[in-house]
Amino acid sequence: MGLLPSIYAFAAQDEPVDNAMTIESATRLTPKYDAQGLLTVVITHAETGALLMVAHMNAAALAATQKTGKAHFWSRSRRKLWMKGEESGHILSVQDIRIDCDQDALWLKCLPAGPTCHTGAQSCFYRRVEGDRLIADDSA
């Protein structure tokens, strides 16, 4: 075990996490990564509450986020760790991190330094769905 750098190794030692109830009531972080080693991450604006984006984190991205206070993600398309805003400057300053009942999704409340979407929109969710049509609507 001494070679395992992850805090999760210690979590596994400290308390059993082999059933749903334990995971739901746990007071220790034991993320349930998917087969690709990822968690789903929801980003909302810490002041307005608007949903800004959905992304993914692996253990390294979560650790970097917690260490720096700036949101880091795993890019599934580029297969690399990235800090949001590393090129655009539109970083996300993390104000609060929450986790859901089964510990496979995170909620980050952030203060964005600029538009969150790479298209330039404040939020990635700039279209409403009506039937099979998409309607532009930036009132998140």
Added chain:
Amino acid sequence: MGLLPSIYAFAAQDEPVDNAMTIESATRLTPKYDAQGLLTVVITHAETGALLMVAHMNAAALAATQKTGKAHFWSRSRRKLWMKGEESGHILSVQDIRIDCDQDALWLKCLPAGPTCHTGAQSCFYRRVEGDRLIADDSA
């Protein structure tokens, strides 16, 4: 093509969706399902804006949601389509559906008929993450 019931077959005929820019500016719904045929779905409270839960939809769940106005999901653990609240009565009445830039995530603004989390909590995100500790906090 006549045997394909999906609206997405027609979308593919009507407009090319073979590059990111088209998907981002499209006015027609062309969901980008993952390898398991799923979209990530974020549920917020239509009035308070609180993040209630994160789940997944396949094409059938999306169609059922649009048809009924009640949120349906695909359960990855039980491998079945389910209507949220079908057992508990805590249905989610869908007020608004949005989709993100690359069309692989949905945002549903809903009015919940009861606690959204199966644990009885109003939101599945009832714990804050601080380091490797989880702190109970139901102030979503």
